[in-house]
Amino acid sequence: MTFGGRGGGGGGGRISSADVAKQKSLNEDAPEIPGLGSHIAALFRPYKAQLIVIAVLVLVTAALGIVPPLITQRIFDDALFPAGGSPSLTLLTWLVVAMIAIFFVSSSLGIVQTIITAKVGNRVMGDLRVKLFTHLQAMELGFFTRTKTGVIQSRLQNDVGGVANVLTNTVSNVVGNTVTVIAAFVAMLLLSWQLTLIAVLIMPVLVIAQRRVGQVRARIAGRTQESLSEMTAITQETLSISGVLLAKTFSQQGAETARYSTENDRQIGLQVKLTMSGQVFFALVQVFMSAVPAIVYLVSGFLIARAQGQGFDAGITAGTIVAFTTVQSRLLFPMMALMRIALDLQTSKALFARIFEYLNLTPRIVEAADATAPDMSPPRGGSVEFDHVTFRYDDTSPAERPTLDDVSFTVEPGEFVAIVGPSGSGKTTIGSLVPRLYDVSDGSVRFSGTDVRDLTLSGLMDQIGMVTQESYLFHGTIAENLRYAKPEATQAELEAAARMANIHDAIASFAGGYDTVVGERGYRLSGGEKQRLAIARVLLKNPPVLILDEATSALDTVSERIVQGALDGAREGRTTIAIAHRLSTIIDADRILVIDRGRLIEQGTHEQLLAAGGAYAELFSQQAL
Incomplete structure (x- = not known):
C-alpha cells in the first residue's frame, strides 16, 4: 500500500473557499452592522451617572449662554443709549459685572465637564479595546489560521484608536453644541423673529450637503483603515525575525520595501482625500455664517425704513441688532462643530462597523451552559x-x-x-x-x-499538555517563559522541571542563568534547547495527559536524541499521544x-x-x- 492523497493535518488545516470569501469580506470596506447605534450606546451604559452629570453641566452652561446676548441688548438700549437720557454708569457697571461673572462660571463648569468627559471617553475606549481583545482570545483556532495577524492587530489598535476622539469628545460636544445652538436660536427669537428667519433660511441646504459629504468621508475612511491593516500586516510579516531572515536569504529586501512603499503611497493618498473631503463645504458654511450679520444689517435697514414710511415701530433697535448679530456670530463655531461632529460620526461609523464586525463574530468553540470539569x-x-x-x-x-x-x-x-x-x-x-x-x-x-x-x-x-513541532517562546527570560505554565512556581520547581527536560545544565551555563532573555520566538536558543524548554514548561504544568505533535521532527540527530530522552521521562505515568x-x-x-x-x-x-x-x-x- 502506498501513502498519498490530500489530508487536513498541519495545525491550521486547509483554507476553504468559504473561508477565503469570509476573510475577503473582513478586509473590504466595513459592512452595515445591524443595531450599530445600540452597540455603541451599550459602551456608555456603565457610565450613566457620569453622563448625567455631564448633561447637567452642559444644560447649565448652555442656559447661561442665553443671558449675555440679552445683557448686551440692555447695555445698549438701557445703559449706554437710554431713550431721552444720558448713559447710566451704575446700570452699565452691574451689567458688565454680571456678564463677566457668567463667563467665569461657564468657563469653570466647562473645565469640570472636560475632565469628566475625558475620563469617561478614555474609559469607554479602554473597555472597547479590552472587550475586543477578550473576544478575540475566545475565537477558535481556525479563525487565526484564516486571518493575518497584522489585520487583527490593526483592528485592535488602528480602528479602536481611530474612534478615540468620538468616544472621548462626541457626547459632550454634541450635547453642548446642540444646546448652545438651541439656546442661541431662542435668544434670537426673543430679540427678533423676522431676523431669525433670515438667519436660518439656508440651513436645510447645508444639512443635505453635509450628509452627502459624510457619506463620501465614510467610504474613504473604510478604505483608509483597510490600507492601515495591510501596512500593519506587512510590518508584522516582514519585520519579525522569521520575516527578516527570509527576506535576507532570498535577497527580497528591495521587493518588501517596494511592497510597503506602494501601500504607504496608497495610505498617503487616502489620508489626503480624507483631509480634503468637506473642506469646500466648510468654507461655504463659514462664508455664509460670516455674511449673515451683513445681511441682517441690510434687512434691518429695509424693515426700519418700511416701518417708518408706514408710521409704525418695527421693534428693531440698535441694541437688538447688536445683540442679534452677537448671538448669530456665536453660532458660527457651534454650528461648524456640530457639522464636523456629524461628519466625524459618519466617518467613525465605518471604524465602529469594522470593530463590531469582529465583536459580532460567534466563536465556533463555545462552552455548554451545564459544562463540568473532567472527572480524573x-x-x-x-x-x-x-x-x-x-x-x-x-x-x-x-x-x-x-x-x-x-x-x-x-x-x-x-x-x-x-x-x-x-x-x-x-x-x-x-x-x-x-x-x-x-x-x-x-x-x-x-x-x-x-x-x-x-x-x-x-x-x-x-x-492536557502539548508540545508541538514549533514551540513558541515569547521575548522574555527563561524563567518567565517557564512560569507561563505556572505563574506561582518557585525557583526550585523551575529547576526540577528543567532537570526532567534535560535543559537545566544548559541553562546554568548561560551567564544569566534562568534570567537569560531568549529573544523573540526563542531565537537566541538552539532548536533543541527551545524544544527542551518547551517540554520543561509542560512538565511544570504537570498535566496527566500529554500530546506530542512531531516534537523532534525538525531537530538534528544529536538534538533529537537529547529531546527524545526528555520526552521519554515526561511520558512516565501520563496518558501520552505522540504524533510522529x-x-x-x-x-x-x-x-x-x-x-x-x-x-x-x-x-x-x-x-x-x-x-x-x-x-x-x-x-x-x-x-x-
Missing part, C-alpha cells in the same frame, strides 16, 4: 476516546472528502499511543480535537469518559495507529505491524533506507 478519578480519568469521528475544516462543503473519516480508537489512562502516517493524513488534526481546538463534524471525542463538548474549556485544558514522523521515536509505544487519507487503517505494536507487512511496514522500510 479511576478508572476513566485521563482516557481519550474517538468514537466514529469525522471532521472537515470546512463544514459548508460536505461533499469534500473529510480530513478525518469515521476514526475510532481509545487511549487508556497511562497508555502511550503513537499516531503515524504521511503528511496531510490528519495526524495533527487528531491532536487538535482532544483539547477541543476544533469541534468534530460527526461522532464524538470523549475525555475521561465525557464528551469534550460537555466539559469546561479551562478544565479540559488544565489536564520519525518512526524511530515511537517504536516502544504501547500501540501505534496508522492514519492514511483521514482513515485509521492499522493499529498494533511495532512488532505486530512489521509482522503484518502492511502500510506501517512499508513506511518503516522507506525510513530505514
Whole structure:
C-alpha cells in the first residue's frame, strides 16, 4: 500500500473557499452592522451617572449662554443709549459685572465637564479595546489560521484608536453644541423673529450637503483603515525575525520595501482625500455664517425704513441688532462643530462597523451552559476516546472528502499511543480535537469518559499538555517563559522541571542563568534547547495527559536524541499521544495507529505491524533506507 492523497493535518488545516470569501469580506470596506447605534450606546451604559452629570453641566452652561446676548441688548438700549437720557454708569457697571461673572462660571463648569468627559471617553475606549481583545482570545483556532495577524492587530489598535476622539469628545460636544445652538436660536427669537428667519433660511441646504459629504468621508475612511491593516500586516510579516531572515536569504529586501512603499503611497493618498473631503463645504458654511450679520444689517435697514414710511415701530433697535448679530456670530463655531461632529460620526461609523464586525463574530468553540470539569478519578480519568469521528475544516462543503473519516480508537489512562502516517493524513488534526481546538463534524471525542463538548474549556485544558513541532517562546527570560505554565512556581520547581527536560545544565551555563532573555520566538536558543524548554514548561504544568505533535521532527540527530530522552521521562505515568514522523521515536509505544487519507487503517505494536507487512511496514522500510 502506498501513502498519498490530500489530508487536513498541519495545525491550521486547509483554507476553504468559504473561508477565503469570509476573510475577503473582513478586509473590504466595513459592512452595515445591524443595531450599530445600540452597540455603541451599550459602551456608555456603565457610565450613566457620569453622563448625567455631564448633561447637567452642559444644560447649565448652555442656559447661561442665553443671558449675555440679552445683557448686551440692555447695555445698549438701557445703559449706554437710554431713550431721552444720558448713559447710566451704575446700570452699565452691574451689567458688565454680571456678564463677566457668567463667563467665569461657564468657563469653570466647562473645565469640570472636560475632565469628566475625558475620563469617561478614555474609559469607554479602554473597555472597547479590552472587550475586543477578550473576544478575540475566545475565537477558535481556525479563525487565526484564516486571518493575518497584522489585520487583527490593526483592528485592535488602528480602528479602536481611530474612534478615540468620538468616544472621548462626541457626547459632550454634541450635547453642548446642540444646546448652545438651541439656546442661541431662542435668544434670537426673543430679540427678533423676522431676523431669525433670515438667519436660518439656508440651513436645510447645508444639512443635505453635509450628509452627502459624510457619506463620501465614510467610504474613504473604510478604505483608509483597510490600507492601515495591510501596512500593519506587512510590518508584522516582514519585520519579525522569521520575516527578516527570509527576506535576507532570498535577497527580497528591495521587493518588501517596494511592497510597503506602494501601500504607504496608497495610505498617503487616502489620508489626503480624507483631509480634503468637506473642506469646500466648510468654507461655504463659514462664508455664509460670516455674511449673515451683513445681511441682517441690510434687512434691518429695509424693515426700519418700511416701518417708518408706514408710521409704525418695527421693534428693531440698535441694541437688538447688536445683540442679534452677537448671538448669530456665536453660532458660527457651534454650528461648524456640530457639522464636523456629524461628519466625524459618519466617518467613525465605518471604524465602529469594522470593530463590531469582529465583536459580532460567534466563536465556533463555545462552552455548554451545564459544562463540568473532567472527572480524573479511576478508572476513566485521563482516557481519550474517538468514537466514529469525522471532521472537515470546512463544514459548508460536505461533499469534500473529510480530513478525518469515521476514526475510532481509545487511549487508556497511562497508555502511550503513537499516531503515524504521511503528511496531510490528519495526524495533527487528531491532536487538535482532544483539547477541543476544533469541534468534530460527526461522532464524538470523549475525555475521561465525557464528551469534550460537555466539559469546561479551562478544565479540559488544565489536564492536557502539548508540545508541538514549533514551540513558541515569547521575548522574555527563561524563567518567565517557564512560569507561563505556572505563574506561582518557585525557583526550585523551575529547576526540577528543567532537570526532567534535560535543559537545566544548559541553562546554568548561560551567564544569566534562568534570567537569560531568549529573544523573540526563542531565537537566541538552539532548536533543541527551545524544544527542551518547551517540554520543561509542560512538565511544570504537570498535566496527566500529554500530546506530542512531531516534537523532534525538525531537530538534528544529536538534538533529537537529547529531546527524545526528555520526552521519554515526561511520558512516565501520563496518558501520552505522540504524533510522529520519525518512526524511530515511537517504536516502544504501547500501540501505534496508522492514519492514511483521514482513515485509521492499522493499529498494533511495532512488532505486530512489521509482522503484518502492511502500510506501517512499508513506511518503516522507506525510513530505514
